[in-house]
Amino acid sequence: MENRYSFGGDEHIFVEVNEEMSLEAFFKSLSITSAVKEAEIKGVTEICPANASFQIKFDPDVIHPDDMLKELKSLEVAAEKAESRIATRIVEVPVFYQDPWTHETLMRFRERHQDPSATDIEYAARINGYDTVDKFIEAHSGAPWFVSMVGFVSGLPFLYQMVERARQIEVPKYLRPRTDTPRLTVGIGGCFGCIYSVRGAGGYQMFGITPMPIFDPNQEINYLSDFMVFFKPGDIVKWKPIGREEYDEAVAQVEANTFTPRTHDVTFDLGEFEKDIDGYNAKLMEGLYGN
Structure with missing residues (x-):
């Protein structure tokens, strides 16, 4: 399935990678959250990976929620091409x-x-x-x-x-x-x-x-x-x-x-x-x- 994005109030974006838990889903989640950390996006305050999803907390006074969403979607493409090695x-x-x-x-x-x-x-x-x-x-x-x-x-x-x-x-x-x-x-x-x-x-x-x-x-x-x-x-x-x-x-x-x-x-x-x-x-x- 394609990543499913949803806002949690003004300062969270929740991303569901898959409805089923699998190592493939976990690696995809880990790749994107690692990319978010490496990108050092201004306004990101917390990165929380989970079994087959992840959540990003950010300061909406620093980065607009729509801009945060665009940043995540751009990182998704690169993360999907990354090697599944850790x-x-x-x-x-x-x-x-x-x-x-x-x-x-x-x-x-x-x-x-x-x-x-x-x-x-x-x-x-x-x-x-x-x-x-x-x-x-x-x-x-x-x-x-x-x-x-x-x-x-x-x-x-x-x-x-x-x-x-x-x-x-x-x-x-x-x-x-x-x-x-x-x-x-x-x-x-x-x-x-x-x-x-x-x-x-x-x-x-x-x-x-x-x-x-x-x-x-x-x-x-x-x-x-x-x-x-x-x-x-x-x-x-x-x-x-x-x-x-x-x-x-x-x-x-x-x-x-x-x-x-x-x-x-x-x-x-x-x-x-x-x-x-x-x-x-x-x-x-x-x-x-x-x-």
């Missing part, structure tokens, strides 16, 4: 699946769930065609996930599974949102994974918890000292299943401020990825683990 990083995120804290929480809210007789991960495994929870965990953690946007709650990443669409895990959100979700819960709503950066309400299915903080407004955590939010759009996440002992060890390291996430810088090429998804993912993991 310099990014792979991040290993440890996950304690079926942990006691998310389990206690989900059991308090069974009346809001599609299947009150099952846990969130049991329900997700069943509706996605997996015979056991272990096989579901293998599918969830086996392939990397792309950070398509960060927001809604400060520091919360939205994650898109890097497999063929037919293999993507999809799970509906709770019938009614919970009033509580443990901090650093890992889960899925629709086709998007997430990590809850803070404790609060939520509707995503809960599968586990990570010991790795991803948001620190005080910037006291060693790897968040430069910026309070860990993830940025374009990051690639690889889940690492861990048990209770490894989880406790990681928590102790976080408390001692010695925990450091495993990361590896890469250049991601969408065209090469689409030629051989599983093969390309394997090469990405070689860089992360040094194989």
Whole structure:
């Protein structure tokens, strides 16, 4: 579809790149927002990329809304011709699946769930065609996930599974949102994974918890000292299943401020990825683990 532009009051332009989420739509959104940043258009105050759209905030006293619209449309043409390559990083995120804290929480809210007789991960495994929870965990953690946007709650990443669409895990959100979700819960709503950066309400299915903080407004955590939010759009996440002992060890390291996430810088090429998804993912993991 062609980009769909709409004004949000006097100081916002919202641009819908596609009605469906896809890596192609994300890359188009990222290319245009990057072009806006590089163009240094006078009056632009905020650039907010999302899953398959983006929003630009501007000062209408500096640039007229119609002129801002013209600037964006002119950048769209150039952005569409840009290569679908980005310099990014792979991040290993440890996950304690079926942990006691998310389990206690989900059991308090069974009346809001599609299947009150099952846990969130049991329900997700069943509706996605997996015979056991272990096989579901293998599918969830086996392939990397792309950070398509960060927001809604400060520091919360939205994650898109890097497999063929037919293999993507999809799970509906709770019938009614919970009033509580443990901090650093890992889960899925629709086709998007997430990590809850803070404790609060939520509707995503809960599968586990990570010991790795991803948001620190005080910037006291060693790897968040430069910026309070860990993830940025374009990051690639690889889940690492861990048990209770490894989880406790990681928590102790976080408390001692010695925990450091495993990361590896890469250049991601969408065209090469689409030629051989599983093969390309394997090469990405070689860089992360040094194989």
